[in-house]
Amino acid sequence: MTRRYFGEFNRVRGDNIRLAARRLRRRGLDATILSHRTTLEISRPEDMPWSVFTGAIRAQLQPRRGSVMISSEQTGNTFLCSFVGNQTGRFRRQ
Secondary structure, three states: OEEEEEEEEEOEHHHOHHHHHHHHHHOOOEEEEOOOOOEEEEEEEOOOOHHHHHHHHHOOEOOOOOEEEEEEOOOOOEEEEEOOOOOOOOOEEO
16 A cells, blocks of 8 residues: 655756656656646655655755645645755655
8 A cells, every 4th residue: 555645846856847756766656747747646655664755755856946845645734845045955744
């Protein structure tokens, strides 16, 4: 069983969401580009720790301007991660 998330990305590395999806697949996540071009449906395996999951997503962002909002389909929780301004790049629950 996997957990599904929806991620809205802003400023991924290389400004290419397709490459970001490919890099996430290489890290063991199933990532599908949705019709809204900056949104991915991401499936996380049950055996993948949260820290590994968030690290893989964080690695797709541009270090100075990138941000992402992910929403859990199962729990409805939303998490934000941003490097904009003086943000630390940590995931915070909203």
